[in-house]
Amino acid sequence: SCINMIRFILIQNRAGKTRLAKWYMQFDDDEKQKLIEEVHAVVTVRDAKHTNFVEFRNFKIVYRRYAGLYFCICVDVTDNNLAYLEAIHNFVEVLNEYFHNVCELDLVFNFYKVYTVVDEMFLAGEIRETSQTKVIQQLLMLQNLE
């Protein structure tokens, strides 16, 4: 099929704890758990000399490590690797600004806000908004609503 879209976004720490899982395809709960474990196994064995892309089932994972956190996006094999690699970085910069130097604990305590950030930047398996300025403006506006 020629559908190109994000299948899921995962943020995991080195120990394999999931800090965010956003699914853009229907998976049942067992399958999600399996995917989470497989992705962890696949990315944590790679080092800085490896590429940021790894084949995964019939898809590929574009991932980047920030301190102890792995940000992973699962896309179709023909999709643009570097565009998603930078989409991850763009997302991380937004999180960093929104949470003022984001750390893993921010994602734990504010998990319900992280979903809002994701939905502003990615929706329906596609990139939604790419401007950091626009996203931050919107998030601050929402933050001030009752």
Place this chain on the structure above:
Amino acid sequence: MPTVSSRGDAMRGLAVFISDIRNCKSKEAESKRINKELANIRSKFKGDKTLDGYSKKKYVCKLLFIFLLGHDIDFGHMEAVNLLSSNKYTEKQIGYLFISVLVSSNSDLMKLIIQNIKNDISSPKPVHVNLALHCIANIGSVEMSEAFGQEVPKLLVSAHASASVKQSAALCLLRLIRTLPEAMTYAEWASRVIHLLNDQHMWLTAATSLIHTLSQLSPGDYKGCVSLAVSRLSRIVTSTYTDLQDYTYYFVPAPWLSVKLLRLLQCYPVPEEPAVRGRLVECLETILNKCQEPPKSKKVQHSNSKNAVLFEAINLIIHIDSEPNLLVRACNQLGQFLQHRETNLRYLALESMCLLAGSEFSADAVKKHRETVINALKTERDVSVRQRAVDLLYAMCDKTNSEEIVAEMLAYLKKADYAIREEMVLKVAILSEKYASDYTWYVDTILKLIRVAGDYVSEEVWHRVIQIVINRDDAQGYAAKTVFENLQAPACHENMVKVGGYILGEFGNLIAGDERSSPLVQFNLLHSKFHLCTPSTRALLLSTYIKFINLFPEIKPTIQNVLQNNNQLRNADVELQQRALEYSQLSSITSQDVLATVLEEMPPFPERESSILAKLKKKKPASVQVSLVGCFMCKDHATMSVLLNHIPVWVSLTPYLSPTFASVQVNYYIISTNASSNYTIVLFQQCLYMDAFDDVLTLPADLGESPSTESTEHANRPFMFKNSGVLFENALIQVGVKCEFKEQYGRVGLFFGNKTGNQLQNFAAAVSLGPEHQGKINVATQKEPPSQIDGGAQVQHFINLECISMFSGSPNLQLRYQHSSAPQQVTLKLPVIINKFMEGVDMNSGDFFSRWKQLGQPTQETQKIFQARHPIDTEAARTKLTGFGMCALTNVDPNPENLVGSGIIKTKTSQIGCLLRLEPNKQAKMYRLTVRSSVGEAAALICSMLEEHF
């Protein structure tokens, strides 16, 4: 603990709870804390006091947190739905989040949720509209598509909606389309959606994704987007990084939008209007030029986003494939990346170059990088980069460089990662076959493959070398000599023994003149490996030995000794035992003439697509760009087909027999009594190696009198008990079938395989319902079957059916096609029989007999008493009954020899209950079969269908 925001959305209780969980020292402590919290929340939700919105939000959020920790949540859904109708954004947001993450699409609450979404989507507050749109997009169910498929597009093109709402609406719509493409009318919105590309706001990444998908679904309606996309792209690539302000990322203007536009343009052929085309070419040149400019930043984000655009531009250049200048420039740019210090870039350059190797304009430019790529194979640390290097070497291989590339791949194979060895073996095998200028090189290469990576040499590979050697006179002598040499190695791989055994059995005589490879030496060499091999290889060697008896009568006694040895005759493996026995009999009772005819050299194999290539395609559908058809011409398969087409007795048995050697013997005797001895010989010879080649030698099943019209009136009887298999086969075509049935619905997958080397033309496959089936079965095909099938290819065709009411017999499938301009016509019975729509019903003895009595009217019962056609065996009968679709009930009938079953035939208009009782009389070898059903005809039908099967 990080400071929790002090604004209106802070939930102190939640933060405390999360801290508590984090402080738990053990899993048990965590569970305890969670259970305490669940009890607390449950009591709050059940309490008399109505909770305020804040508390409800807090508790729902806690439940969500508990769910995300991996615990089941079975309450709180209603409270979450209540939050949706709150006027406060933060409460709504938590409600929607809970629903998106936790509520499954078949929830009872869905109607209520949809109503709430309807309210919010028409709210004057954009933030509420967005929450609703995001929820629709996140759930994305069929129900959502049906409820909002008409609403969402209106928002997208509304004059009043904000850019933020439009972004969400565009992607929400995209999700609904992917869920239910048929719920949308595409043409209606086309013009307005396309013109979003002119919007002055830069929210267009989302819109472009939508247009991309719409263009794939309905290219005609959306082709107007091409010129607008080109203009937009042109404005971006010619802008400076200061022009686009918010949308500039590390000095690169709108990289994601550029990538999306470039991908959109790959949906269409290159624009025809010279102005648009010229502008597009300019854009692509500009993107290539920018790569030569000094970087505006040393940050990797700068180069990554610039290169994201570049790689997509190169994809478009490859897609256009008619701008030689751009193709060569792209190749040169990628060539620079091959030596870049960034692993990502080296990887992507190898991957992209693989595509350039397929274009006639850039193929030569790619080949200039051969040295670098070979070097990458040797030095890259990341296996996935080496893998791409292998792919690229495979893609750039041609007659001039094949020997070097194959040699390098063979050298790398020795230390290659286990994960990619099998694929490499396939690639080496294909290249050496495709570019073999002389067959000594080909044979050497494959034997070396077996030596270096024997475990990874699949059946397809060693079968293929044998096929080729058999089909090529000029390769046979060399092959025999070389396998003989290879077999002399003290430790040789079992695959080498297989190839060696086969080839020497056929062509050992070609080297027998040399006393160093005399018949006895050959035999002793092979037999020295015999005991170390697995039974399947030993079975093959036994066939070699009987062939040796014919080739070398002087060593017949030695071989007979081996065949008659108790190790063989009393072997625990039935196959070996039987072969040894039959071969030894064959060699002692037949004259030398008969033996010579039976054991004659194998005829050439029919020309077909390489089975190796087929296997590689299966492994990596996208990466195979090399076609092999026609590389090796077969000399004489027509004769063989003709011979085989005249053996009706044997062939009529084929559906019941598996192609193992044991069954061949059965046929051998049947044919001796029924057909003339000529046919026997041909058949026997064909079958000798059938165990090893059952995928290659599929015997034709031409049952008809006239060669061009065939039918299979009775051939689908076995399908009464199974749902897949070969429905029909003759010398030209094989029709496989795989069906699924559920309630009154059926889906029949048909697989048409063209067995010839030529295209079958004017192909048509249509279901025809006779008067007896009109109105009783509904048939719908998803797509028209293709109108031709290429030589060696297999195509699929799916038919959906619905059983409206009870029917007898099966619908017909009419096949028509043209082969070598002769029209052919075949009528097949589809394996769609009334019992396919039957589901077994389990019940106890009391229920069974009370229903049995209820169905006591004479019209509701059919009874038959008949002679048993098969040995009376309750277990076998039970299996048949289950295969038929009924539930075989145990502990129901007081007599354990009797078999009782029950089932329901599900049709659209009615459900017909059926009960069955089968009573054997072992002394008389008779059965009494009684079927009762609420519909008398069903009882009669089932009785008549089943009686001949017991």
